[in-house]
Amino acid sequence: MLESLGLADDVTDQPAALPTTARGRRRREAIVDAATEVMHANGIFQSSLDEVLDRGGAGKSQLYHYFGGKQELIRAVIERQLENVLATEPTFDSVRTWRGLEQWRDAFLARHATESGPLGCRLGKFAGELDNDEALRPVLVAAFEEWRSHMTAAFARIQARGELRVDVDPETMSKSLMAAIQGGLLLGRLRRDVDALTHSIEMAFGYLGTFRV
Structure with a gap:
């Protein structure tokens, strides 16, 4: 089911190092925000990676740079949704x-x-x-x-x-x-x-x- 996100099978799910620059952190946050919006609207396994990247203004290379794999992206979405629940x-x-x-x-x-x-x-x-x-x-x-x-x-x-x-x-x-x-x-x-x-x-x-x- 995770394949529907369009993430390559050879991408590891070992956590990627968090960005050390403000620009890198902003780009990662933009991807998480976009994935959260798309997955909340469509469901995790009905969401396409292309829609996530288009909404976040990012490319696949950036996704693979900031996330170790598809599971890590979904983990980040769950964590963001917890933040949203506690905030709203x-x-x-x-x-x-x-x-x-x-x-x-x-x-x-x-x-x-x-x-x-x-x-x-x-x-x-x-x-x-x-x-x-x-x-x-x-x-x-x-x-x-x-x-x-x-x-x-x-x-x-x-x-x-x-x-x-x-x-x-x-x-x-x-x-x-x-x-x-x-x-x-x-x-x-x-x-x-x-x-x-x-x-x-x-x-x-x-x-x-x-x-x-």
Whole structure:
């Protein structure tokens, strides 16, 4: 499936050295940005290398110079999508109370309440494509875990303030909330209706609220 990207089979997947010049870093970033846009729109394995390079204003020689191979390019795209998620979704980093968590919930639902249903998850969109790829699936899992770690930290802060039972595991709570987010986003996108996401998040909060002190 990776061959659809048009990358040569003889290109190694050993990581290429990061550019040492500002110009080189800009060129690499432009390729990653272009690949991220194309793969988000078309899917990883339905995206052509020519479209990526055309959008990024680069040639194949530059791609092979900045990336060890096709897997490294996809890894860079996953990492960029994690950055986009953390930059665009309401943040957990300022959540320290249960009220703050409710404010996060309200902001999250407001962001996804569009006329065509909730926005698709930039990371979740790749899950089906990479499910059976033993090299890239762990990279996507790690990205989800990095996102979830911000939720876990928020629950730990709420617990430290005495608003959650001491026997509750913040890790377990963040797993429950992440599952509700991903399930709601998936069904909401399929139905073009934010109600599925709203119900999923509200039910999750109903469950998590049973552990409040």
